[in-house]
Amino acid sequence: ETGVTQTPRHLVMGMTNKKSLKCEQHLGHNAMYWYKQSAKKPLELMFVYNFKEQTENNSVPSRFSPECPNSSHLFLHLHTLQPEDSALYLCASSQDRGQSSPLHFGNGTRLTVT
């Protein structure tokens, strides 16, 4: 069982909706990540938080808004999304942002934008 829990597992939303994805890690890690996984594309890093501070934002559109209230929780707030935003959104954590820290992924949220 994964030490990183994501909810919901599936989400269908219209382009005018506002929703949030939640991620919680029980591993005592200090770094948390949001990745987007689309068909036939490599995993795309969206945001990185290290000790609750955002350290990376990989040119993600402003309709995606992350929030990290503490080292164990990470949210991704969604609003006015586009159909091309439909994908699997994976949360991950690692001990830190150091070079030898493997990523532990959650089960993901399968998002469909209609």
Next chain:
Amino acid sequence: GQQVMQIPQYQHVQEGEDFTTYCNSSTTLSNIQWYKQRPGGHPVFLIQLVKSGEVKKQKRLTFQFGEAKKNSSLHITATQTTDVGTYFCAGRSTGNQFYFGTGTSLTVIP
């Protein structure tokens, strides 16, 4: 920019045959990690390679890091149906940027 390419994109093998996926980076890597994602699942960390020319084994899986630290391979001996999934390499640049490869999807035919 930095790219990590994997080949092949898809591979179908008969159960018992061997399988290899190759990972190539456009720049030198400080380390490389391998992950496996089962159908409908999430990526799971398998191993990390750090040293030039390093070879590590996990049962039927053999991982290799190239001498120039720009490529890596994963070889599975005598595949089983439990090996089905997508295998990703992930390279960390010397600037601590982390790049996932495009993945190789393995199908094992019983």
